[in-house]
Amino acid sequence: MTANRSIFTHRIPMPASDARQVQGTEFFPYWSFTKTVIAICALRMAQEGRIDLDRMLTGYDFSLRQLLCHTSGLPDYFSLPDYTKAVAANEEPWPAAQVWQAAMAQGRLFAPGKGWSYSNVGYMLARHVIEDAAQQSFSCLVQQMICGPLGLKSVQLAITRHDFDRIHWPGAAEYHPGWVYHGCLTGTAADAAMILHALFMGELLNEAKLCEMRVRYPLGGAIEGRPWTECGYAVGLMSGRCAEVGRVIGHSGAGPFSVNAVYHFPDLPSPITVASFTDGGNEGVAEFAAVQAALRD
Numbered sequence: 001m002t003a004n005r006s007i008f009t010h011r012i013p014m015p016a017s018d019a020r021q022v023q024g025t026e027f028f029p030y031w032s033f034t035k036t037v038i039a040i041c042a043l044r045m046a047q048e049g050r051i052d053l054d055r056m057l058t059g060y061d062f063s064l065r066q067l068l069c070h071t072s073g074l075p076d077y078f079s080l081p082d083y084t085k086a087v088a089a090n091e092e093p094w095p096a097a098q099v100w101q102a103a104m105a106q107g108r109l110f111a112p113g114k115g116w117s118y119s120n121v122g123y124m125l126a127r128h129v130i131e132d133a134a135q136q137s138f139s140c141l142v143q144q145m146i147c148g149p150l151g152l153k154s155v156q157l158a159i160t161r162h163d164f165d166r167i168h169w170p171g172a173a174e175y176h177p178g179w180v181y182h183g184c185l186t187g188t189a190a191d192a193a194m195i196l197h198a199l200f201m202g203e204l205l206n207e208a209k210l211c212e213m214r215v216r217y218p219l220g221g222a223i224e225g226r227p228w229t230e231c232g233y234a235v236g237l238m239s240g241r242c243a244e245v246g247r248v249i250g251h252s253g254a255g256p257f258s259v260n261a262v263y264h265f266p267d268l269p270s271p272i273t274v275a276s277f278t279d280g281g282n283e284g285v286a287e288f289a290a291v292q293a294a295l296r297d
Contacts, residue, residue: 007278007285008168009293010189012197013270026168027154028277029177030185030192031253033262035123037185039068039236040199041141042130043209051133053212057125062112067126068235069217071113074122075106077181086179087256093178096124116217116233123182138183150198155187169279171257180255189275192262196250197273200264213237214249226284227291242291252283261286265294 008026030037042064045051053065062072077083077099086094094102103121110117127138134141139157147155158164158177165172167186177184198204205213216232216239223231228248230241239249246267253260259282262275276290 006280007276007289008189009274009276009289010193011293011296012193012273024189026277027166027186027188028168028192028260029158029164029172029253029255029258030187030262031180031255031258031260033192033251033253033260034180034183034185036199036236036251036262037142037146037195038123038127038130038138038182039213040195040204041138041145042068042126043205043213043235044145045130045133047206047209051130057129064126064129065235066112067119067122067129069116070118070122070233071116071217072119072122073108073110073112073115073117074119074125075103075109076117076119077103077121079106083179087175090174090176093176093181096181099181100124116219118233120180120182127182142185146195146198146204150194150203152187152191152194154191155185155195158184158186168277169258171279175256184255189277192260193273193275196262196264196275200249200266200271200273214239223284225282227287245291245294248291252287254281254283256281259283259286261290263287263290263294265291268294 008024042051046053054063056063066072080102100121109115131138142155161176164175164177202210213235216234219231219233222229227242228240229243232239237249238251242248245265248263248265250263258277258279260277261283264273265271272294274290274293276286276293278286
């Protein structure tokens, strides 16, 4: 674990210079990296024959795969002014039915499969779909499918304000994780990196399902203030390229007081996975830190 001012990174495998350093014990919110975990659980259930990713969901005209790829046409709740005001005022989270109704009142953005638009409300529904199919909570699925097999001890689903008491950033004291409607996992940087590294090392999904997860929807080129030179989205994964390191696959995340970047770099001489966490609201800071950590000898 290394720290530079308020930036925390963990790399797998560690550079030789870090081999004797003690693993950091700070806990962070994983924010939208939780989407990657939701997608892993869905693909694992499909691998086991418990769910069909491409069947139209009951009562809807889109599939679970389209929710996971942001191609369902659903809007987002982040665009709702009342949502932003309520979070800023430190109110209690709305019931899920209320946020769904408010988001859907904006109207569908496009027909399923005919476009791409990032949708947190889509992942809220995706989580409910896999919970219903498994007859288990998302938290239990994460423990059974990921944390148990990998021996991870720090990862927990935050549900109440009290669950954010252990978070490193002081801003957590002013936030209710219930405002993240698909769920907000928390844990160490090391465990976030381990989840993604294990995924790409074939420890969580078989080869066929991992290949499915990596199928990407291209979105464009460079993003100002961020390291991306090519962007796309796969199944629960941001997927593109950064000039210095080649392909970059993982997920960034942001909340009111911190950001993170958890990425796998498959084109380096040895595949490397990095989890980077920092305070503030600029995802580019965490992403650049992840790229720099991946390049260290």
